[in-house]
Amino acid sequence: xxxxxxxxxxRLAAKAALDKNAENLVVLDLQxxxxxxxxxxxxxxxxxxQADTIVDAVxxxxxxxxxRPRHQEGGAESGWVxxxxxxxxxxxxxxxxxxxxxxxxxWGDAPLLSVEVGARPRD
Numbered sequence: 420x421x422x423x424x425x426x427x428x429x430r431l432a433a434k435a436a437l438d439k440n441a442e443n444l445v446v447l448d449l450q451x452x453x454x455x456x457x458x459x460x461x462x463x464x465x466x467x468x469q470a471d472t473i474v475d476a477v478x479x480x481x482x483x484x485x486x487r488p489r490h491q492e493g494g495a496e497s498g499w500v501x502x503x504x505x506x507x508x509x510x511x512x513x514x515x516x517x518x519x520x521x522x523x524x525x526w527g528d529a530p531l532l533s534v535e536v537g538a539r540p541r542d
Contacts, residue, residue, distance in 0.1 A: 429532060
């Protein structure tokens with residue numbers, strides 16, 4: 420199985436989150452701006468149950484392509500779950516926690532990667 424590119428991984432993770440009704444999803448393109456990751460996916464969930472569902476969907480979609488997170492931090496009950504796929508980091512927030520950390524403002528100079536619902540990620 421050929422490993423997905425960082426962009427394809429980000430697109431697939433975003434689609435999986437959107438399929439579970441993630442809200443206000445953005446994909447920040449950090450290439451050339453950060454050594455932390457190439458892409459940050461930031462989205463919100465309306466409840467801890469939905470946050471867990473989004474995280475499970477992202478993990479399952481990427482696992483089906485042979486990709487497993489290097490690390491997971493937080494939990495839905497804390498208001499923030501982070502999945503670290505090395506070049507792609509997925510952040511699932513409850514809205515209040517997302518507003519507090521304001522990652523989009525912190526990385527305000529990062530361009531957004533357009534994610535089309537229903538599109539198959541390309542490599």
